[in-house]
Amino acid sequence: MTGASPSLFADLRLPVMAAPMTMASSLDLILACCRAGVIGGFQAGNAGAPESFGQWLATLDAAQADAHARGKRFAPFIINLLATASLDQGAQTARLDLCRASGARLLLTTAGDPAAIVEQAHSWGGRVFHDCTTIRHIERAVAAGVDGLMLVAAGSGGHSGALNPFAFVAQARRRFEGVIVLAGGIADGRGVAAALALGADMVCMGTRFIAAQESGAPDAYRDMLVASGTDEVVYTDAIAGLPANFMRRSIVDNGLDPDALPRPLNRFRGDLPPGVRAWRTVWSAGHSVGLIDDAPSVEDVVARLQAEFEAHHGGQGWRERLESALPERSVRRRRGRPDR
Secondary structure (H helix, E strand, O other): OOOOOOOOOOOOOOOEEEOOOOOOOOHHHHHHHHHHOOEEEEEHHHHOOHHHHHHHHHHHHHHHHHHHHOOOOOOOEEEEEEEOOOOOHHHHHHHHHHHHHHOOOEEEEEEEOOHHHHHHHHHOOOEEEEEEOOHHHHHHHHHOOOOEEEEEOOOOOEEOOOOOHHHHHHHHHHHOOOEEEEEOOOOOHHHHHHHHHHOOOEEEEOHHHHOOOOOOOOHHHHHHHHHOOHHHEEEEOOOOOOOEEEEHHHHHHOOOOOOOOOOOOEOOEOOOOOOOOEOOOEOEOOHHHHHOOOOOOHHHHHHHHHHHHHHHHOOOOHHHHHHHOOOHHHHHHHOOOOOO
């Protein structure tokens, strides 16, 4: 490959996205994922103030340009933005302005109504995926004009849904012709192949990449991931205010009883003792934690995934399928024509 990639997904090695995660999604992890050929995800807030967020974007853009100049791959990255109206709108506006200035190609919205972000992103040619944990979320996202759905099924790390992926993907596909990303309990190439067989176009993995050497997770977090099993994952709204999966060992280490957790104070806020914080001190993992038995580099993770995926899928046709799943509305906008 030389020069800029001809299409959004040209540099993907396989249909995998690394989930945007608090703490774990460091700049080093994003860069390693993009260089290894999977989509690197991160929460905009991980960078801190909007000025720092702008520096992250500049670093990623420079790394992509350098990789392409040297004939190397550099998969796209996706930026996670909250869509809730309760946000600091000044910071949100500043981040969106920076996304516009850099021509950010992929955004992932979480919570709330993504319509306003969709409208802005489409104006500069960006595409927007939206987190969905229920069928109602799918319907609202489709009505808002999103380009992709992130189906957060049962077994996902972090904020998780409770729906079975078989039923979830099938019902999403009935309602939507765009890109469908499936998250929940996937950590190997066999799982990627299975997700595509269900009707998804791509998978999102979080737990597998938390354990990677380049992640921002402390070593104790990685060690706990390797030591824990699926039956030690606790699904509760007590820690973060919304249903999410956390490791039982981490709950105990924070002085809490996993079987007698306090009710949350409100949405997005648990009733936790001083110094105890969701994600930062109480660590999350999905059901795929039972598949994590080491902490390799991102390159090693992706190489394994590719070998497993090709063994169970053949590795053919997925890129064309992914490209064809992009809604036509985004193509028309990029060419300067109206949606309707």
